Amino acid sequence: MIPPIDMGTLSPPAQKIAQPAAPQKLQEMAARGVAPGMKPGELTTVLVLLTTSERASVRETAERTLAALPDPILTGALGSDLPPLVVDHLARLYPARPPVLEKLLAMPRIDAETLLHLASTGNETVTELIAVNEERLLKNPRVIERLYLNKNTRMSTADRLIDLATRNQVELTGIPAWREASTAIKEELIAEASDEPTPDDMLFQETDALAEQLTDDNQGSDTHKEDEEGKEHVEEKFLPLYKRLADMTISQRIRRAMLGTREERMLLVRDTNRLVASAAVRSPQMQEDDIALISRNRNISDEVLRVIATTAEWMNSYTIKKSLVENPRTPVMVATKMVPLLRESDLKSISKSKNVTSPVKDAARRHLDRRK
Structure with a gap:
């Protein structure tokens, strides 16, 4: 206060x-x-x-x-x-x-609450002014979090902020994908601060504009479709967005997963890089309907399914728990742990299903026997 x-x-x-x-x-x-x-x-x-x-x-x-x-x-x-x-x-x-x-930010008695407000709501110019004072940022790590989660902050600046925190062993718990962002930045080159946006900054902004346009046009459509063999393919209308995301570094894709649209998250949760996919499913913008769709998808990585299973918010949904148990990509230890949480009628169906792994079917049978 x-x-x-x-x-x-x-x-x-x-x-x-x-x-x-x-x-x-x-x-x-x-x-x-x-x-x-x-x-x-x-x-x-x-x-x-x-x-x-x-x-x-x-x-x-x-x-x-x-x-x-x-x-x-x-x-x-x-x-x-x-x-x-x-x-x-x-x-x-x-x-x-x-x-x-600029003069207010230089005030010796500026309060942390004011910094947090400006970091959250400021335009590109304001966020650049805040980001240059590294000593103050390290004293107020929440300001770094707010800057990272502000779309107006340049991508190159966000990279430098994550690098600053990582080098100084500051954990930014306010960023849901902090672990992924910190791990990724260690393998990337950090652009020097500049007066003008970098090409990566422009790519980030252009991708944002394209993603917003697709959201307006498609109103929550899925980004993939399955062929007759059950393999997923990106819908043609989402290919331009998919290609732009593919041109980004891992750090950039992680931040798009945090700040982007539903369509971006549904593309990135299928990313071949586990850090990106994990960041997408951890996004604070993920909705229960999207998690329900992801949890029954058999093309999703086991790491994403593990993240869902260890997120208390999603485990309040019976539909999601059931989908995770039935999904053969869910790690066996995770799926069998949820078997006792299912209804008897669903356990009977799972115990006979050809689409469920043998260990999970056996666990369902054992649990049914115990209930009898």
């Missing part, structure tokens, strides 16, 4: 205006930015205090004034050491003003 403004640091005139019992007309004048003799930084601080006033007219006027501060006042305020709460207020009011945000 951002600490409140210490009234004791204000001048006597500012304290008088900020007091709840101050004359209403005095507060209304200050809320309009009229406070003769008060320096820009202190005036801005008073305005932030007035946005919490119980007087609606004062509160609303102060909010409007803060959102449209004249340049001389704003520039003057940014040249002083502002309290953390004031920095946070201005950061939220001026998200599209890079010069303002």
